[in-house]
Amino acid sequence: MxxxxxxxxxxxxxxxxxxxxxxxxxxxxxxxxxxxxxxxxxxxxxxxxxxxxxxxxxxxxxxxxxxxxxxxxxxxxxxxxxxxxxxxxxxxPSLTQSMAEYCTGWTMRAHLGMDIYRQDGTWRNGTVPPLASDRPVTILGLGELGRAVGRMLSGIGFSVRGVSRAGRDAPGVEGIALDRLHDALASAQVLISLLPDTEGTRNLLNARALSLLPRGAWIINPGRGTVIDHEALIAALDDGHIGHAVLDVFRTEPLPEDHPFWSHPKVTVTPHIAAExxxxxxxxxxxxxxxxxxxxxxxxxxxxxxxxx
Missing domain, CATH: 3.40.50.720 (NAD(P)-binding Rossmann-like Domain)
Structure with a gap:
């Protein structure tokens, strides 16, 4: 036919x-x-x-x-x-949807402090999370995936900023130009990286950049593993400046069995499954x-x- x-x-x-x-x-x-x-x-x-x-x-x-x-x-x-x-x-569209769901799920875990509530008989009612509107989230990269994540997060009330080369706004997302990256980091209680792997993005989140995040900030990286300086991240986790890192992508995949991320108490490793x-x-x-x-x-x-x- x-x-x-x-x-x-x-x-x-x-x-x-x-x-x-x-x-x-x-x-x-x-x-x-x-x-x-x-x-x-x-x-x-x-x-x-x-x-x-x-x-x-x-x-x-x-x-x-x-x-x-x-x-x-x-x-x-x-x-x-x-x-x-x-x-x-x-x-x-399915890849985009799954990425938005992954980032939203881990952002909610960070926001609600789900890890506090260990089932060990201790009544922990001394910490009440803020509303989503009072929890600033910054997305690095406002391409198709970043915009989708921003729409989903802003749709449930989060205050979302997005960093891109041009700094244009997107639906539900305040745009920030890349040359103002340090300003965007300073307010990010949750930082989501969806940047590509390019010469300009490798080790962008180095020791200096990580130090600008609010103390206790969470990092979620389902973008590319080269964006984060691994040694600097481990140091920032160890001294308590970074509260937790959820990592889906790495410089070497599968992540070697002896890599310190596997055993670090403030790191969650997912095996490159955020979006397929x-x-x-x-x-x-x-x-x-x-x-x-x-x-x-x-x-x-x-x-x-x-x-x-």
Missing amino acids: STGRAEMRVLFAAPDHLWDDWSSAMGQVAPEVTLVREGAPDSIDAILFAPGGEIEDLSPYVNARLVQSMWAGVERIVTNPTLTQPLARMVD TRAETAAVIVAENLRRAMAGEPIHNLVDRQRGY
Whole structure:
């Protein structure tokens, strides 16, 4: 049956365990797409890419009109010297929703002081948390994910500020320009990092930056592990300046068994599960971008190579 759309051959350059879900999802939403694991390079119209697949050299695919990342983060591909095709990052509504839920859940744990109430027979009624409106939250990074987190948190009453390069406001979020980062940190009782991994963000949360946070502040990092200076964070946790750190991303993954984060009483490690691309919803986004690429139309979520995101 004809779909009225141009036929496309798309190379699946991703780990094998993702094939079944993606081939099924793409078949449902884009019947004009033939998803293949191999083929003559000059026959490939586009590439669906995730780190960990067998194909890293993209230079033979001279006719590919798009490389569509299956991840929101693109640091593992944007620096690939063989990448000459347009690159789009993934903006999956399910990924966005799950990230907002993750950040909201851990923010509520910090806000309500849930860890105080150990079930040990002690009646601890001496501490009453403030209302959410009196608990300032700062989000580092106001892209698609940061805006979604801000909407959810402000929707339940939190006072939310968001740091971005331009400092523009977002729904429910007061925008702060990156050059005013230290001002934004000074009021952040909960700090959420959703920054990408770039030269400008690595070790951004160093000893100096951490010292500007209010004493007892919580840090939630489901963005990129390179943003935080690990040694500085451990020092700030040890001296009590930082109250707790919830970490979902790390410089080395899986996090080594002997890493001090595992045993630190003020650190919660989650194994990079804050947000996952879900094929059934992401395939709709991919199909639209593939059709745009074939038609010569503007591609959604195109990566700026110089900025790295």
